[in-house]
Amino acid sequence: MVNRVCVVIPVHKQHPTNAEVLSLRACTRHLASYDCYLIFPQDLDVSAYTTIFKSLLPRPVTPQWLASIEAYNKMKLDLRFYNMFSAYTHMLTYELDAYIFSDKLNQAHAFEFDFIGAPFFEGYWEAKPDAQLVQGCNSGFSVRNIQSCISVLSSMNKYRKHWIFYKLFLSPSRHIRLWLNRLTNNRYEVFITGRFAFYFDGFHLNEDVVWTEVVPKLFPNFSIADGRSALQFAFEYNLPQSLQLNGGNLPLGCHAWPKHPEFWKEYINFDNLT
Incomplete structure (x- = not known):
């Protein structure tokens, strides 16, 4: 079966920050061959985003879905949200604190699991340098199987x-x-x-x-990427250890990079970030 991927870029404000512009430009370079949807509250002016990424497909949603972080999390657990994209096999979530380094999704295990993203370490955001990988992946830069998500949410009752x-x-x-x-x-x-x-x-x-x-x-059949595969897909925190565990190689992308400029400045051009 051929993977048909949509990219979902959620925004909730009219103007992106400089860091978000860098993230969006990276998305434009590497993901423009896919259908890329800008998810935003109805009536929000999103011209600042579509000017940068001209082939973006605007997809307004009810403002309540993006009214808060909690509401956004609820949206990503709503069957109606996945039904909007049911014509696709996979959804790549690209929040604008993500950054993608290449278009090689297949080589990064993007379609081998029902969910893949930057792996969790023991202690999560407070993980120590020697922390072990644990089950779980971040969603800010992630790929999920849409039909598997629909199946789960349809069976919750x-x-x-x-x-x-x-x-x-x-x-x-x-x-x-x-x-x-x-x-x-x-x-x-x-x-x-x-x-x-x-x-x-x-x-x-x-x-x-x-x-x-x-x-x-x-739902034991809902497959989550193992830590080593997830590291080839994305990093989020515990960055030096992530790089070491990944054989010194960058992943496909990363999440929350503006929080760690000292690490990412070697790999992301910050010249236009003020």
């Missing part, structure tokens, strides 16, 4: 009875929760920790944690 059971009978008793968790080989961990509440309650959880840590517990 079958867990509603488990959620009601948890709320009524399990949540008051730590002993019963732990017993049931052991009985189900830790599968009930998503209920015990409250992480499942992202879907049935007002609980906030970053959507990349949902897709790469919670969903695989409920």
Whole structure:
């Protein structure tokens, strides 16, 4: 099956920063051969973006979807969002604090998993230099299988009875929760920790944690990139160690590069960044 990829670039303000302009220009260089959609709140003037990337496809969405970080995370867990792009096989999310170095998506394992992004290290953003890779990937620069995401979100309601059971009978008793968790080989961990509440309650959880840590517990066939493959795709933090573990090679791209200028200045031209 031929991979048909769309690129999704979410924005929520009229004018990009200088760093975001650099990110968008890198996207223009390496991803212009794909259908690239600018996702923005209805009625926002996005001419500053389309002037830089002339083939961008404007796709306005309800302003509530981009009203806050929490709302944005909810959008990326909304079946309606994925149905908008159901004509494609894969979605590449390119937030404008991402940067892409080449167009070689196949060589970076972009289509081998249901979700791939910069890998998580133990301790996450507070990871120490000797931290180990752990399951999970960041979504700021990522690729996900659209049909797999649609399948998961279309099947979530079958867990509603488990959620009601948890709320009524399990949540008051730590002993019963732990017993049931052991009985189900830790599968009930998503209920015990409250992480499942992202879907049935007002609980906030970053959507990349949902897709790469919670969903695989409920849908074991939903495949997440292993750490070594993910490093070939993207870096986000623990950068010197990431480079070392990747054999001294740059990944396809990176996320949150403006937070680490001392590392990235060797690889990204900051001349126009003021």
